[in-house]
Amino acid sequence: MFLNQRPLKVFSGQSNRALAQEICDNLGITLGNSETQKFNNDNIIVRYQESLREADVFIVQALSTPTSDNLMELLLMIDAAKSASAHRVTAVIxxxxxxxxxxxxxxxxxxxxxxxxxxxxxxxxxxxxxMTLHSPQVHGFFKVPVDHLSSEVVIANHLITHIDNVQDGVVLATDAGDIKRASALARRLNANLAFIDKRRLSDTNVQARGLIGDVKDRKVFVVDDEISTAGSLVEAVHVAKAAGATDVYVAVTHGVYVGPAVERIAALDAVEVCSTNTVEVPEWKLEQGKKLKVLTVAPLFAEAIQRIHTGESVSSLFE
Structure with a gap:
C-alpha cells in the first residue's frame, strides 16, 4: 500500500477549534500553529507560524455563525497555505x-x-x-474532489446503545426530501420509516399537511440534516405526538440553534435532541436547552483525513 511520505498538518480556523483539536488527538498529531487577527476596519489577516512547504495540509473550518467571517477566514487560510508552498490543501468543512x-x-x-x-x-x-450537505447536488458544484461524510453511523450507534428496542420504533423524516437520509438510518436500526408532508411558508414558519406512515404507540426518531430555528422540528414533534407516538427522540447532524431554537427545544415534548459537534454549541445553550446532547464526529473526520493522506478509500468507511 502506498503511504504518503509528505508531512500531515491540520490547522483550524476560529469556528470550531475544539473539533479540530479532537481530530488531531485521534490522529496522534499536534494541531498546527496559526493565528487570525481582525483589524479595526474588519479586515482579517491569517498567519501560519510554521513551515507548510510540501506538506499535506487540512484546514478545519465550519461555515457557522458568524458565517461571513468564517468563510473569509477559510479563504484566506487556503490562499496563505498555497502561497506557503503546501503540496496539497484540503478544506475540511x-x-x-x-x-x-x-x-x-x-x-x-x-x-x-x-x-x-x-x-x-x-x-x-x-x-x-x-459532512451531510443539505442538498447532495451541491457536491456537483465543485470541480475538485469532494469527500462527503455522513453522520448516520454515529447517530445510529448512539440510539442503539442508549435506547431499548430501537427496532420497534419509527424513523421519521421531517419532509419528503429527507426520506433517503431517514431510510439509511432506518436500515441501520432495522426500524420502520415515516415522513411528514410539509409546506414551508417562511424561514421560521412551517406547515405540516400530513404524516405518511404509522407511529401510533411507538417510539419515534426524528432525523434531519440540521436544526436552525427549530421551526420544522417543533412541527414534526407535534405531528408525531398527535399521531399517537409515545417517546420522541431527535437526532440531527448540525446543531446550528439560532434565533428562538433553544427556547423552542426547551419547551418541546421530546426526550432528547442530539446533534453532532460539526457546529460548536456554546455551554450556555446546553445549559438552557436541557434536552440538548452533542455527539462527536471527530473520529470519523480523523479516519477520513488519514485515508485521504495515505491514498486509501474514504467511501469504504460506510460499507
Whole structure:
C-alpha cells in the first residue's frame, strides 16, 4: 500500500477549534500553529507560524455563525497555505451552511451554494471534505474532489446503545426530501420509516399537511440534516405526538440553534435532541436547552483525513 511520505498538518480556523483539536488527538498529531487577527476596519489577516512547504495540509473550518467571517477566514487560510508552498490543501468543512441555496427557486437570486464552491476553489483548495450537505447536488458544484461524510453511523450507534428496542420504533423524516437520509438510518436500526408532508411558508414558519406512515404507540426518531430555528422540528414533534407516538427522540447532524431554537427545544415534548459537534454549541445553550446532547464526529473526520493522506478509500468507511 502506498503511504504518503509528505508531512500531515491540520490547522483550524476560529469556528470550531475544539473539533479540530479532537481530530488531531485521534490522529496522534499536534494541531498546527496559526493565528487570525481582525483589524479595526474588519479586515482579517491569517498567519501560519510554521513551515507548510510540501506538506499535506487540512484546514478545519465550519461555515457557522458568524458565517461571513468564517468563510473569509477559510479563504484566506487556503490562499496563505498555497502561497506557503503546501503540496496539497484540503478544506475540511464540517458544516457547509450555504448548501440550502442550491437552486434558483425565485427570480433574481444567487445560487449561493455554487458561488461559495467557486470561491473555495478559486482560493486554491485542492479538495474538500465535508459532512451531510443539505442538498447532495451541491457536491456537483465543485470541480475538485469532494469527500462527503455522513453522520448516520454515529447517530445510529448512539440510539442503539442508549435506547431499548430501537427496532420497534419509527424513523421519521421531517419532509419528503429527507426520506433517503431517514431510510439509511432506518436500515441501520432495522426500524420502520415515516415522513411528514410539509409546506414551508417562511424561514421560521412551517406547515405540516400530513404524516405518511404509522407511529401510533411507538417510539419515534426524528432525523434531519440540521436544526436552525427549530421551526420544522417543533412541527414534526407535534405531528408525531398527535399521531399517537409515545417517546420522541431527535437526532440531527448540525446543531446550528439560532434565533428562538433553544427556547423552542426547551419547551418541546421530546426526550432528547442530539446533534453532532460539526457546529460548536456554546455551554450556555446546553445549559438552557436541557434536552440538548452533542455527539462527536471527530473520529470519523480523523479516519477520513488519514485515508485521504495515505491514498486509501474514504467511501469504504460506510460499507
Amino acid at each position: 464540517p458544516y457547509y451552511s450555504y448548501a440550502r441555496s442550491d437552486k434558483k427557486d425565485e427570480p433574481r437570486i444567487s445560487i449561493s451554494a455554487r458561488l461559495v464552491a467557486d470561491l473555495i476553489q478559486t482560493a486554491g483548495a485542492d479538495r474538500v471534505l465535508t
